[in-house]
Amino acid sequence: MDLVYLYSMFKLDKYKQIDTKKQTTISQNGNVEIQVEEHAGLNSLQEYKKEINNLYVLFDVKQEVVRGLIKKRFEPPQITYDKFIRTIDNAEKLFKTQEEAALNIINLAAEDTQRVREEINNKIEAMKTIINQIEDLTNELVINISSDDEASEEVKNLLEDMENLTDSVKDY
Numbered sequence: 001m002d003l004v005y006l007y008s009m010f011k012l013d014k015y016k017q018i019d020t021k022k023q024t025t026i027s028q029n030g031n032v033e034i035q036v037e038e039h040a041g042l043n044s045l046q047e048y049k050k051e052i053n054n055l056y057v058l059f060d061v062k063q064e065v066v067r068g069l070i071k072k073r074f075e076p077p078q079i080t081y082d083k084f085i086r087t088i089d090n091a092e093k094l095f096k097t098q099e100e101a102a103l104n105i106i107n108l109a110a111e112d113t114q115r116v117r118e119e120i121n122n123k124i125e126a127m128k129t130i131i132n133q134i135e136d137l138t139n140e141l142v143i144n145i146s147s148d149d150e151a152s153e154e155v156k157n158l159l160e161d162m163e164n165l166t167d168s169v170k171d172y
Helices: 002-009 047-073 079-108 114-146 149-171
Strands: 022-026 032-036
Touching: 047 079, 047 114, 079 114
Parallel strands: none
Antiparallel strands: 022 032
16 A cells, blocks of 8 residues: 555656666676766757756856956055956856756656646746846946046146137137
8 A cells, every 4th residue: 555655645657767878898808887867858858958058158248257357446466456356256156056956846847747847947047137247347347447437637728628629710
């Protein structure tokens, strides 16, 4: 009776065997080597892999840009520079954790269920949020660099000089 209960509890009749390919070879020195190819996951979940790969590429580009802007705005070795870079490093770690978790779910899921899809979508949304935060930081740094007080003072002086020059041309 206990086996029937466990069987029905865990829906063992719906469990799908994960197909892996094994290749056994015998090396020249007589050692037996077994190579196991990783399971690629369910075909129905493969659509998520492309999205995750695209997000990874996008994140990589954006984090390189923001690192360059941080370096430009806060010349190292400043404490502020270190703080910003440490934050970007933490964002990168978190992003990669979410990416790996989503890919593990895709590769190891035995069934395509609503819960599996929700978990993958949650990981993807977390990745998108991190990218958006990096983008917001990039925008703020660009605005901050562009509106630097010295630069606006230089523009103001240049405009005054041009007005003076225009006025002096009128006098001639």
